[in-house]
Amino acid sequence: xxxxxxxxxxxxxxxxxxxxxxxxxxxxxxxxxxxxxxxxxxxxxxxxxxxxxxxxxxxxxxxxxxxxxxxxxxxxxxxxxxxxxxxxxxxxxxxxxxxxxxxxxxxxxxxxxxxxxxxxxxxxxxxxxxxxxxxxxxxxxxxxxxxxxxxxxxxxxxxxxxxxxxxxxxxxxxxxxxxxxxxxxxxxxxxxxxxxxxxxxxxxxxxxxxxxxxxxxxxxxxxxxxxxxxxxxxxxxxxxxxxxxxxxxxxxxxxxxxxxxxxxxxxxxxxxxxxxxxxxxxxxxxxxxxxxxxxxxxxxxxxxxxxxxxxxxxxxxxxxxxxxxxxxxxxx
Numbered sequence: 001x002x003x004x005x006x007x008x009x010x011x012x013x014x015x016x017x018x019x020x021x022x023x024x025x026x027x028x029x030x031x032x033x034x035x036x037x038x039x040x041x042x043x044x045x046x047x048x049x050x051x052x053x054x055x056x057x058x059x060x061x062x063x064x065x066x067x068x069x070x071x072x073x074x075x076x077x078x079x080x081x082x083x084x085x086x087x088x089x090x091x092x093x094x095x096x097x098x099x100x101x102x103x104x105x106x107x108x109x110x111x112x113x114x115x116x117x118x119x120x121x122x123x124x125x126x127x128x129x130x131x132x133x134x135x136x137x138x139x140x141x142x143x144x145x146x147x148x149x150x151x152x153x154x155x156x157x158x159x160x161x162x163x164x165x166x167x168x169x170x171x172x173x174x175x176x177x178x179x180x181x182x183x184x185x186x187x188x189x190x191x192x193x194x195x196x197x198x199x200x201x202x203x204x205x206x207x208x209x210x211x212x213x214x215x216x217x218x219x220x221x222x223x224x225x226x227x228x229x230x231x232x233x234x235x236x237x238x239x240x241x242x243x244x245x246x247x248x249x250x251x252x253x254x255x256x257x258x259x260x261x262x263x264x265x266x267x268x269x270x271x272x273x274x275x276x277x278x279x280x281x282x283x284x285x286x287x288x289x290x291x292x293x294x295x296x297x298x299x300x301x302x303x304x305x306x307x308x309x310x311x312x313x314x315x316x317x318x319x320x321x322x323x324x325x326x327x328x329x330x331x332x
Contacts, residue, residue, distance in 0.1 A: 048235055054231055058223035061093050066207040068218040069177065071101040075218075076175035079107045079133075081122055081241030083233035084181035088221055090236060090256055092179070095132070108132040108169060111160055112140045121239050134173070138165050167215045171213045175215075184263070186225040188275050192257045201287070226254055226270075 011249065041188035060080045063069050077092060079085045092105055109122050117134075126133040140161040170178050182204050191203035209215075221229070284293045 001125065002102055003192075013104070016087060031172070051228060051231055055087070055224055055228055056091055058092060059088075059220045062206055062220055062223045063095075063218075066218070066222075068207055068220060069099075069101070069103050071103070071177045073103040074132055074165075074174060075103055075105050075172065075177050075179050076170045077105055077107045077179045079109045079122060079126075080181070081109065081239075082243050084226075084229055086236070086238040086240070087229045087232050088179060088181045089131070090232075091130075092240075105131065106173065106175065107131050107134070108166065109135050110140075110165055111135060111137045112135070112158070112162065114141045118139065118241060125239055126237070136165060136169060140165070141244060155198055165211060167210060178215050178217045180217060180219050181226045183221040183226050183229055184203055184276055185258070187219075187222060187271065187279065188261060188272055189254055189257045191275070191279065193253060196257070197253060201289075209231070222308075238263070288307055 075092065077085070077089050079089060089105075089107055098105065107126055111117060112121060114157060114185065123135060124131070138161075140158060143161060143232060144158050166178065187204045191201075194200040194202050204222075206219050206220065208217040210217060261275075287293070289298070
């Protein structure tokens with residue numbers, strides 16, 4: 001039944017209020033995002049795409065410049081669990097899909113029995129991405145801690161023992177190249193370490209024949225900046241394994257050099273790129289290494305004059321030296 005007690009004006013007022021309430025009530029759209037968030041997301045994707053292309057281009061250029069990978073190669077990628085080796089493996093796998101040549105990739109990790117090393121991380125990751133791999137086990141940690149006095153750094157001996165094991169395994173599996181994850185900044189730091197502490201002008205070459213001539217070592221990340229690799233590892237969310245499980249000490253010489261170089265780069269942007277370019281533009285005759293340049297054989301080389309040219313030259317000298325008795329200018 002209708003409410004007869006209500007006045008016509010009151011009914012109209014209530015009806016208008018209901019319509020206004022319905023018009024003002026707007027259901028929120030669940031998928032709507034603030035404009036700033038959308039722009040930020042798009043910008044992030046663009047930057048991530050640029051980063052990925054830049055790293056792939058740098059790796060591709062390094063491979064081409066030094067003929068690092070050839071058709072039919074079997075590349076043993078040494079995977080430590082750090083950001084650099086993860087990036088190297090990921091980029092090489094992507095390049096493998098589009099490369100004009102065919103090559104195989106096998107990942108190898110050496111479990112050096114450092115305390116707290118998470119043994120399951122790398123096998124799980126490599127299994128998930130479908131890469132062939134081997135996990136080697138060798139207790140180099142005990143050897144290093146026994147040989148190195150307390151307070152000294154383990155890195156030098158540890159790396160030598162690790163390389164020896166990996167080089168030997170590369171021959172066992174028939175790998176034609178051993179890929180290490182050193183990048184541009186590593187190469188520059190090594191250059192200054194050798195200059196400051198060893199009195200040598202040497203760094204890490206992008207490609208190297210081992211001393212026993214049984215392995216070719218390549219460094220596909222030689223043109224890549226460490227900052228780019230850090231950003232890429234964060235983007236890809238690699239399961240990083242800390243590199244200080246051995247209890248490596250603070251204040252290492254390499255860290256001192258790294259801090260110095262980063263300060264230079266901050267004060268003079270582009271300086272590290274210039275330093276790296278210098279390693280590719282060596283003028284051996286402008287240094288002082290007698291083994292590198294034959295200073296002993298340097299001799300003056302002048303063209304041999306003909307008899308006529310010699311007589312003309314002597315005549316001109318005599319004319320210049322002759323007394324001018326007529327007080328006239330002598331023009332040659």
